Every structure is written in structure tokens, then in C-alpha cells.
Amino acid sequence: MAQHIAVLRGWHPALALAELAALLPNHNPMASESNRLAILEGPLNLSEAFETLSVSSGCQAILLNGFIHNWQDDQSVLLEKIENYLQNNQRDGKMAVVPLRIEGKISQFSSSKIAGKIGSIMSEMGCQIDLSNPQHRFSLTIDGASSQIACGWMVGGDAGSDGVATRKATQRPFFKPVSLSPRLALLAVNLATGPIGQGPVIDAMTGTGGFIMEAAATNRQALGIDLSSEMVEGANQNLKWLLEQQKITESSAQIVRGDATNIEASIDKSWVGEVQGFVLDPPYGRNSQGSLSHDDLLTKTLTSAHRVASSDANLVMIVPINSMPAQINSPLADNSQVELLHGDWDSLQQLMKLSGWVIKNRWVEHVHGSLNRLVIHSEYVPLD
Numbered sequence: 262m263a264q265h266i267a268v269l270r271g272w273h274p275a276l277a278l279a280e281l282a283a284l285l286p287n288h289n290p291m292a293s294e295s296n297r298l299a300i301l302e303g304p305l306n307l308s309e310a311f312e313t314l315s316v317s318s319g320c321q322a323i324l325l326n327g328f329i330h331n332w333q334d335d336q337s338v339l340l341e342k343i344e345n346y347l348q349n350n351q352r353d354g355k356m357a358v359v360p361l362r363i364e365g366k367i368s369q370f371s372s373s374k375i376a377g378k379i380g381s382i383m384s385e386m387g388c389q390i391d392l393s394n395p396q397h398r399f400s401l402t403i404d405g406a407s408s409q410i411a412c413g414w415m416v417g418g419d420a421g422s423d424g425v426a427t428r429k430a431t432q433r434p435f436f437k438p439v440s441l442s443p444r445l446a447l448l449a450v451n452l453a454t455g456p457i458g459q460g461p462v463i464d465a466m467t468g469t470g471g472f473i474m475e476a477a478a479t480n481r482q483a484l485g486i487d488l489s490s491e492m493v494e495g496a497n498q499n500l501k502w503l504l505e506q507q508k509i510t511e512s513s514a515q516i517v518r519g520d521a522t523n524i525e526a527s528i529d530k531s532w533v534g535e536v537q538g539f540v541l542d543p544p545y546g547r548n549s550q551g552s553l554s555h556d557d558l559l560t561k562t563l564t565s566a567h568r569v570a571s572s573d574a575n576l577v578m579i580v581p582i583n584s585m586p587a588q589i590n591s592p593l594a595d596n597s598q599v600e601l602l603h604g605d606w607d608s609l610q611q612l613m614k615l616s617g618w619v620i621k622n623r624w625v626e627h628v629h630g631s632l633n634r635l636v637i638h639s640e641y642v643p644l645d
């Protein structure tokens with residue numbers, strides 16, 4: 262079976278792998294011995310790989326039909342594998358070898374020397390080498406942490422695909438300290454909504470509109486709702502700004518004033534039962550609006566989302582937690598304890614379950630100083 266290698270960004274490889282599983286459900290993304298390299302199965306063509314990279318937050322590159330070599334100071338074995346690969350995956354046009362170091366160095370491994378040898382193999386095969394303007398890039402991706410080397414024709418991996426990683430919430434016209442980073446917001450939208458072309462995504466507590474901007478940038482149907490007129494006005498300003506920045510002329514994304522506990526009142530009837538993804542970043546206890554307690558507000562919001570969700574919907578919720586050791590290479594174990602800033606984990610889990618959302622996975626994301634966030638991925642289950 263065809264196999265491809267996804268190169269994951271360093272800020273949170275475990276979240277990046279989950280995002281990839283949501284975006285490419287038919288390719289069963291799997292972890293490898295390297296935290297930053299994932300294996301995809303099944304046929305994947307250039308345009309599918311390109312589309313995935315253009316919307317993904319955590320995936321840096323895809324090596325089509327690529328392979329991973331476990332480096333054991335065995336240059337000749339690696340070069341033989343590469344030669345076989347090039348013979349079996351021939352490309353017409355100008356090409357270059359691109360070394361990409363993702364996690365430190367491997368001792369005794371000179372990427373420039375090996376790249377030169379691969380260039381010689383290509384020349385002997387009659388290929389045209391052009392380092393400045395290649396049509397095809399052969400990647401030599403080196404993971405020093407695990408001594409794994411991934412090879413293959415690379416899609417992405419250049420500075421241009423780093424868009425979301427370089428954007429900052431502070432650059433927007435309307436910024437508040439609650440604004441999520443664009444890369445986390447995009448990842449959550451992808452995790453909740455899955456492949457492009459699925460049903461709409463809703464952020465019922467949209468604040469400055471971070472999730473909805475990312476949904477619009479990835480050409481999704483999206484609706485943001487907030488109780489505060491100031492937030493709705495500011496989020497709309499942000500959305501307009503982003504669409505101009507990204508030169509997006511057509512977007513159905515909207516941000517309206519409404520109540521998260523009554524989502525039905527804010528949506529078109531045609532969306533009822535069709536909403537594919539929900540992203541939620543609830544207010545922190547003391548900022549919470551209205552007379553409801555934090556738990557009541559959450560229960561009513563999750564129940565309201567459930568009423569309009571499609572039967573295979575996903576919901577991603579982000580909540581602040583007290584400091585705990587960074588854990589970027591795997592989800593939290595089922596029995597891991599976390600200290601929420603508001604309330605306790607067992608009650609939150611119970612409250613979600615009673616509202617029709619069962620937890621699939623949890624990850625810790627370090628924000629700054631002692632502030633961490635818990636990213637909770639849940640899926641729709643029918644309620645009796």
C-alpha cells in the first residue's frame with residue numbers, strides 16, 4: 262500500500278497528528294518512532310497533499326510515497342534506498358535536494374554531503390538539477406532526536422507554507438488578551454470540522470473572532486456568536502481585515518450577536534442537524550456574563566450545540582488549566598489529573614457527557630508563564 266510521510270511542526274506534534282487525522286480520515290495518520298514524522302496510508306496525489314497543507318496548522322510538509330530510514334551510520338544503505346525510490350518515482354523537470362532539519366543534529370551525518378551524493382545519483386539518472394528554481398524538491402528530513410531520516414518528493418516545507426505559524430493575534434485591528442493564537446484556533450477548527458467541504462462550523466462564544474477568521478481563511482461555512490455587542494463589532498472588524506489581507510473575495514462566514522445557550526435562534530433552519538464542527542473557548546469564571554454559573558452556562562451551551570449538531574459532529578473546547586509539565590508529544594493519558602482554573606475535571610467530563618459530548622482526547626498546550634490550556638476533543642453521541 263502507498264505510504265507518505267507527514268512532517269509535523271514542533272510547537273505541538275501530538276495536536277498536529279490529531280489535526281491530520283481529522284483532515285485526512287481515509288489515510289489513517291500514524292505516529293512513527295519520530296515525534297515529528299507521521300505515516301499516511303493509501304493513495305494521495307499532489308493536489309490533495311497541497312490542499313491539506315494549505316489548511317493545516319500543524320503539518321509542515323508531506324513527502325509523497327516517502328519512507329523513513331532509521332539511521333545507523335549506514336550511508337550506503339540510505340543512498341541505495343534513495344536511488345531505488347528515485348527509480349520508482351521518476352519526475353520530469355528541474356529538481357533539487359532539500360535538507361530539512363527538524364529536531365537537532367545526528368552525529369556523523371552530514372546533510373550537505375549526503376545531499377551532494379543524492380544530486381550525483383540524480384545527474385547519473387539524467388535528471389536536471391536546479392537549486393534555485395526547482396520544479397521538484399526531494400526532501401532529506403533529518404530528525405536528530407530519534408535518528409530518523411525521512412525522504413521523498415516534498416510538497417510544502419517552504420517559508421510560504423508557514424503562514425499561520427507567523428501570524429499573531431496582536432496584529433489584528435481588534436485585540437483582547439483573551440484572543441487565541443491563530444495557529445491554535447486553526448488547529449481547533451480543523452480538528453472539530455474535518456476535511457474541507459464538510460458541514461459548517463460554529464463558535465458560539467466567539468470573542469474577537471479567532472476561530473471564525475481561521476474557518477473563513479480555510480473556506481468553510483462558519484458562524485460566530487457572542488453576547489457582547491462590543492465583541493461582535495470587533496470580531497467583524499477582524500474578519501473583514503483578514504479577508505482583505507488574504508484577498509478572499511467570497512466568504513459566507515458571519516459573526517452575529519446572540520446567545521450560546523440558544524444557538525438555534527442564531528442560525529438558518531437549514532443548518533439544524535447539519536453542523537459539523539463546534540469550537541468553544543468559554544469565558545473564564547470571573548468574566549462570565551449574565552446570571553448563570555460557569556457550569557450552567559457550559560451545560561446549556563453544550564446542549565444547545567447538540568440540538569443543531571450533525572450525528573457525526575465534533576466539538577473542540579479549550580479551557581485554562583493550572584501549570585503542569587509540558588506534554589507536546591502525546592495526548593494526556595485517560596487517568597491523568599488536570600487542575601482546571603475553574604471547576605474540576607471530573608465534573609466537566611460528566612457535564613459534557615450529560616450534554617451529549619463524549620471525550621475522545623485531551624492535550625495540554627503551554628501558552629506562557631504558568632498559563633496552560635487544555636484542548637478537549639469530543640464527539641457527538643445521541644441523548645436518550
Ligand SMILES: C[S@@+](CC[C@H](N)C(=O)[O-])C[C@H]1O[C@@H](n2cnc3c(N)ncnc32)[C@H](O)[C@@H]1O
Pocket residue numbers: 439440441465466467468469470471472486487488489492519520521522542543544545549550551558
Ligand atoms: C474567552 S472569550 C472567547 C475568546 C475567543 N476565543 C477569542 O479568540 O477572542 C469568551 C467569550 O464568550 C462570550 N460569552 C459569554 N457568555 C456568552 C453567551 N451566553 N453567549 C454568547 N457569548 C457569550 C463573552 O462575551 C466572550 O467574548
